[in-house]
Amino acid sequence: MNAVAHGNAVAQGKTGFTHPLLLAATPELWIEAACAAPDVLLLDHANCEKKAASTALALMFAYAEDLDLAVRMSRLAREELRHYEQVAKLIKALHIVPRRLGPGRYADGMRRGVAKTEPQREVDLFICGAFIEARSCERFAALAPAIGGAPGPLFQSLHAAEARHHRVYLELASRAAVRSGIDMAARVAAFAATEAELITGPDDVFRFHSGVPG
Numbered sequence: 001m002n003a004v005a006h007g008n009a010v011a012q013g014k015t016g017f018t019h020p021l022l023l024a025a026t027p028e029l030w031i032e033a034a035c036a037a038p039d040v041l042l043l044d045h046a047n048c049e050k051k052a053a054s055t056a057l058a059l060m061f062a063y064a065e066d067l068d069l070a071v072r073m074s075r076l077a078r079e080e081l082r083h084y085e086q087v088a089k090l091i092k093a094l095h096i097v098p099r100r101l102g103p104g105r106y107a108d109g110m111r112r113g114v115a116k117t118e119p120q121r122e123v124d125l126f127i128c129g130a131f132i133e134a135r136s137c138e139r140f141a142a143l144a145p146a147i148g149g150a151p152g153p154l155f156q157s158l159h160a161a162e163a164r165h166h167r168v169y170l171e172l173a174s175r176a177a178v179r180s181g182i183d184m185a186a187r188v189a190a191f192a193a194t195e196a197e198l199i200t201g202p203d204d205v206f207r208f209h210s211g212v213p214g
Helices: 003-015 030-035 040-060 067-093 106-110 120-147 151-180 184-200
Strands: none
Touching: 003 120, 030 067, 030 120, 040 067, 040 120, 040 151, 067 151, 106 120, 106 184, 120 151, 120 184
């Protein structure tokens, strides 16, 4: 049994939740908080889309010699920016006043596990990206039927895109791992544990990727 499958078995045994990558489902308390604060949810999600595009562009520059990687990240960045425009349009339609939001702890918590040196750094960066996209996908699936109103259909439409993005990141991570002889299953297991702790642990700040509201 590989690391991901083992993690899924553990998660299923404890909660009934199964996912090809994630070990824990979004807590119900987070969904309740999201439904109660759609303005913060949408504003932070708009930020997430911009950050996702920026990350894809940064990876293009970091590994510029890899043309296949660069093309795939270019396409992903364009799609993330289109998603940002969709969210921004909805924010305007709902008359939500734009404002700056401080970052949550999720992305920083995930990236702390990224290796500082190559070739493991490349593998870790793409695994980290896969988890972030997978969590977005899982949250959209949970939110779409719960939140209602205008955000519901948008979140449903974004769900499939995030699923596709997480597979792109995983494929690039796997390719880099094979090329470098790195045990990808072990790295996935490490990030999966960290991700589950961030999602299920108490969180003082509500954000799109935050944990249980404190």
